[in-house]
Amino acid sequence: MITSRRAFLKTAALSGASLVVVFDGKGLLGAEKKNTAKKDTAKKETTGKGVTERFKPNGWVRIDDDGTVTLTIGKSEMGQGVRTSLAMILADELEADWARVKLVQALPGPDFKRLGTGGSFSLGGSWKPLRQAAAAAREMLITAAAARWKVDRAACTAANGAVLHAASKRELKYEALVADAAKVPVPADPPLKEASNFRLIGKPTKRLEGRAIVSGAARFGIDTKVPGILYASIERPPWRGAKPKLSQDAKALAIRGVRLVPCAEGGIAVVAETTWAALKGRAALAVQWGDPPKGAFDSEAHFKRLDDASEQKGFVTRKDEPPAGTRPAVRTIYASYFYPFHAHAPVETMNCLADVREDRCVIWAPTQAPNSLQEEVAKFLGTTPEKVEVNVTLMGGGFGRRLAVDYALEAVEISRAVKAPVQVLWTRADDTRHGHFQAASAHRLSAGLDSTDTLVAWRHTKAGSPHNLKLPDPAAVRDAGFYQDLSWGVYDMPYAIPSVETAYVTVDLPVKHGPWRAVFAPSSVFAREAFLDEVAKVRGVDPLAFRLELLTGPDTVKAGSLTIDRPRLRRVLETVRDKSGWGATLAARHGRGVACSIYDGETHVAYVVDVAVDNAGKVRVERVVAAVDCGLVVNPIGVEQQIEGGIIWGISSTLLGEITFRGGAAQQATYADYGVARMRDTPLIEVHIIPSQATQPFGMGEPPVPPVAPAIVNAIFAATGTRIRRLPVRPDDLKA
Amino acid sequence: MSEIRITINGEKRVVNVDDDTPLVWVLRDTLALTGTKFGCGMGVCGSCTILENGKAVRSCQVPASAAKGRTFVTIEGLSKDASHPCQRAWLEEDVAQCGFCQPGMILTACGLLRQHPDPTDEQIDTALSDAVCRCGTYPRMRKAIRRAAAALRTQKKP
Numbered sequence: 001m002i003t004s005r006r007a008f009l010k011t012a013a014l015s016g017a018s019l020v021v022v023f024d025g026k027g028l029l030g031a032e033k034k035n036t037a038k039k040d041t042a043k044k045e046t047t048g049k050g051v052t053e054r055f056k057p058n059g060w061v062r063i064d065d066d067g068t069v070t071l072t073i074g075k076s077e078m079g080q081g082v083r084t085s086l087a088m089i090l091a092d093e094l095e096a097d098w099a100r101v102k103l104v105q106a107l108p109g110p111d112f113k114r115l116g117t118g119g120s121f122s123l124g125g126s127w128k129p130l131r132q133a134a135a136a137a138r139e140m141l142i143t144a145a146a147a148r149w150k151v152d153r154a155a156c157t158a159a160n161g162a163v164l165h166a167a168s169k170r171e172l173k174y175e176a177l178v179a180d181a182a183k184v185p186v187p188a189d190p191p192l193k194e195a196s197n198f199r200l201i202g203k204p205t206k207r208l209e210g211r212a213i214v215s216g217a218a219r220f221g222i223d224t225k226v227p228g229i230l231y232a233s234i235e236r237p238p239w240r241g242a243k244p245k246l247s248q249d250a251k252a253l254a255i256r257g258v259r260l261v262p263c264a265e266g267g268i269a270v271v272a273e274t275t276w277a278a279l280k281g282r283a284a285l286a287v288q289w290g291d292p293p294k295g296a297f298d299s300e301a302h303f304k305r306l307d308d309a310s311e312q313k314g315f316v317t318r319k320d321e322p323p324a325g326t327r328p329a330v331r332t333i334y335a336s337y338f339y340p341f342h343a344h345a346p347v348e349t350m351n352c353l354a355d356v357r358e359d360r361c362v363i364w365a366p367t368q369a370p371n372s373l374q375e376e377v378a379k380f381l382g383t384t385p386e387k388v389e390v391n392v393t394l395m396g397g398g399f400g401r402r403l404a405v406d407y408a409l410e411a412v413e414i415s416r417a418v419k420a421p422v423q424v425l426w427t428r429a430d431d432t433r434h435g436h437f438q439a440a441s442a443h444r445l446s447a448g449l450d451s452t453d454t455l456v457a458w459r460h461t462k463a464g465s466p467h468n469l470k471l472p473d474p475a476a477v478r479d480a481g482f483y484q485d486l487s488w489g490v491y492d493m494p495y496a497i498p499s500v501e502t503a504y505v506t507v508d509l510p511v512k513h514g515p516w517r518a519v520f521a522p523s524s525v526f527a528r529e530a531f532l533d534e535v536a537k538v539r540g541v542d543p544l545a546f547r548l549e550l551l552t553g554p555d556t557v558k559a560g561s562l563t564i565d566r567p568r569l570r571r572v573l574e575t576v577r578d579k580s581g582w583g584a585t586l587a588a589r590h591g592r593g594v595a596c597s598i599y600d601g602e603t604h605v606a607y608v609v610d611v612a613v614d615n616a617g618k619v620r621v622e623r624v625v626a627a628v629d630c631g632l633v634v635n636p637i638g639v640e641q642q643i644e645g646g647i648i649w650g651i652s653s654t655l656l657g658e659i660t661f662r663g664g665a666a667q668q669a670t671y672a673d674y675g676v677a678r679m680r681d682t683p684l685i686e687v688h689i690i691p692s693q694a695t696q697p698f699g700m701g702e703p704p705v706p707p708v709a710p711a712i713v714n715a716i717f718a719a720t721g722t723r724i725r726r727l728p729v730r731p732d733d734l735k736a
Numbered sequence: 737m738s739e740i741r742i743t744i745n746g747e748k749r750v751v752n753v754d755d756d757t758p759l760v761w762v763l764r765d766t767l768a769l770t771g772t773k774f775g776c777g778m779g780v781c782g783s784c785t786i787l788e789n790g791k792a793v794r795s796c797q798v799p800a801s802a803a804k805g806r807t808f809v810t811i812e813g814l815s816k817d818a819s820h821p822c823q824r825a826w827l828e829e830d831v832a833q834c835g836f837c838q839p840g841m842i843l844t845a846c847g848l849l850r851q852h853p854d855p856t857d858e859q860i861d862t863a864l865s866d867a868v869c870r871c872g873t874y875p876r877m878r879k880a881i882r883r884a885a886a887a888l889r890t891q892k893k894p
Contacts, residue, residue: 216771648872
């Protein structure tokens with residue numbers, strides 16, 4: 001299944017691997033329509049405290065007569081701070097009192113048909129619909145107050161949870177207007193606030209879950225408990241089609257409470273009353289899987305295939321013919337770059353609790369794709385989605401892995417078999433070995449220089465693999481758009497070069513692979529930005545000045561459906577140049593590197609990275625100066641956190657870890673052999689957020705990742721003179 | 737299966753579990769104290785860190801039989817109202833992203849600060865580098881540890 005940003009909006013039925021999907025206008029109206037009927041907008045509820053009234057003009061906003069403002073969050077929180085930033089957008093437009101705001105997580109169903117979190121699309125996609133929903137509520141409250149006071153509604157304003165009539169200095173709290181506002185028709189096109197009137201948007205705002213997190217009260221998927229819960233650990237075949245050769249069933253069954261349940265794809269679930277008994281039972285089972293077949297997947301052999309494929313012509317994703325009068329290239333530089341396999345490795349391993357009953361199924365899942373999960377489970381159980389309740393928990397990291405629903409289907413399958421609520425918990429080794437990996441790729445690049453050493457031609461062919469978590473859609477048109485969606489960072493190359501040709505070659509990849517933080521961009525931007533440094537070196541020019549020189553010409557250019565905005569990219573580069581002391585002389589085996597990228601035509605990021613390489617070849621990233629232009633900033637703290645986290649992620653994948661395969665199986669199992677950055681690997685990080693005149697925010701979860709790797713290898717080159725073209729960096733290549 | 741008496745967060749608890757049950761599962765499954773997280777089960781990630789006499793301990797590495805009669809503090813018992821200087825510092829520096837590893841990180845920091853009230857960067861690196869935060873909150877954690885250290889030192893002054 002292909003992860004197409006543009007397809008997301010069109011894809012109503014979200015399937016496993018697609019990221020997706022915002023409440024576009026339709027989703028919102030759907031929610032509104034259902035709730036605009038009077039019986040829905042005002043509801044008397046009998047509670048322990050007596051009868052309460054509430055105002056609920058749409059699916060996103062509800063105000064109770066005790067003043068509580070309940071905002072619905074349709075995105076999954078996995079550390080990107082989306083619950084806080086979406087609440088800020090709603091509360092600001094609503095003019096709610098931030099202290100009275102309470103959040104509820106949307107349940108997939110008729111009101112919320114397109115929940116899904118991915119593609120760094122939450123803020124950009126939610127911005128307008130959420131503001132419209134909140135503005136509608138605010139306008140209804142103003143109308144109700146004006147009617148109560150019998151004054152012109154234009155003379156009334158809303159602020160901080162109340163409607164004011166300045167002329168008479170009267171004020172009515174929202175809670176006092178709940179019953180009246182509910183009788184006001186929902187405005188179709190409410191006015192939105194001017195940016196200059198934002199009270200919360202743009203203000204550094206602390207994460208709403210902060211206190212729950214530091215006190216241990218925050219509930220993640222793994223923390224869900226229900227009466228009668230059983231726990232399951234699954235022994236899965238190490239390669240597709242593997243069959244157990246030997247299995248000590250009797251020994252496993254001798255452990256108290258242990259039951260064995262066969263699973264789809266050849267796995268064996270060990271179910272018990274405690275997690276520990278399940279884990280012990282699984283160890284006692286001591287399954288031996290036999291020998292892998294000849295020709296089983298091997299990552300080294302795969303790199304060879306990728307390398308060969310990158311020499312093919314492939315599908316052309318961009319072709320800029322040189323304008324008449326362009327001088328021909330008199331020399332051409334070639335290089336091949338390789339990007340490895342990676343796991344997502346969130347600290348909370350995959351898990352899900354499912355309770356399958358005769359007539360319905362309730363699920364608690366840390367998931368990025370609630371609707372897709374609901375649909376897949378319904379299909380699996382042969383029922384309809386309404387019979388499947390999906391509760392979205394907090395997630396201990398997502399990074400794209402939790403767009404897949406494999407772990408939820410496992411829990412459902414086992415719960416159905418044992419007729420009890422079952423929590424499936426993956427061990428660290430399960431999580432590392434049975435990932436939906438970031439697929440390896442090879443990049444063949446060439447650059448043509450004319451007789452004056454001007455860069456006149458650019459070629460970049462990516463050999464890679466589209467996600468395979470779903471069977472390819474036979475109806476999908478294999479056009480330029482299709483291949484461009486696999487080529488982020490390749491076809492949208494931002495530099496002004498007269499002749500450009502980019503292409504994509506598909507290489508089959510039998511292991512499961514899917515979206516990983518920044519999806520298809522990290523490998524492409526690594527290759528592009530590192531190779532550009534090679535060209536700068538050949539020309540003998542400063543790599544940062546070279547980039548700026550290549551960002552002249554027309555301010556905007558089209559690449560596929562994207563518009564490349566060169567002045568914005570120039571500005572982030574100029575910022576890191578000025579803030580980093582670029583150009584200074586550094587100590588021996590110290591180096592400074594630069595890289596930049598535009599993520600999906602939206603968020604612009606540039607880094608200057610300082611590294612030190614010791615005599616044993618070990619690289620330490622000492623400092624990173626970052627500049628980011630992500631459009632209108634909703635929460636500056638969130639932006640900084642994502643830059644910091646994206647840099648640490650990039651350090652992990654550039655210097656520390658890779659997944660390799662032998663005999664069809666991933667060879668790594670833990671954080672000990674799949675290295676991730678720790679405190680000691682953490683550089684000083686300085687983040688500069690570019691003030692933007694943009695009228696909407698863009699995503700921040702993924703854009704910080706792609707330029708990290710090339711900035712590091714460019715710095716390594718500056719420090720050592722060694723050009724790294726395959727990741728992760730190997731100290732052996734950098735010994736003094 | 738044995739009856740095991742332990743003190744958790746100041747409360748005496750009696751649990752019936754298999755002797756080899758790692759403490760992390762006693763806490764999570766038996767006592768429903770889910771603030772202590774499972775991340776790897778082999779002492780590599782630090783998510784299950786708890787305190788014993790102020791010292792950070794990996795609860796996945798302590799079998800129930802060895803925990804007998806001992807006294808531990810989990811994140812739920814660090815303070816009643818998130819008021820411990822480490823918790824406050826974590827909130828002030830906005831450390832958490834997903835938050836999953838943070839209870840373990842906070843308790844690891846508590847252990848460090850007990851041993852080194854004014855830790856050097858190197859001591860912070862050493863104490864914290866046995867733990868994994870995949871979101872990469874390390875820069876803020878470092879600031880929070882410094883802030884908590886300062887607060888604890890002020891607190892201790894007569």
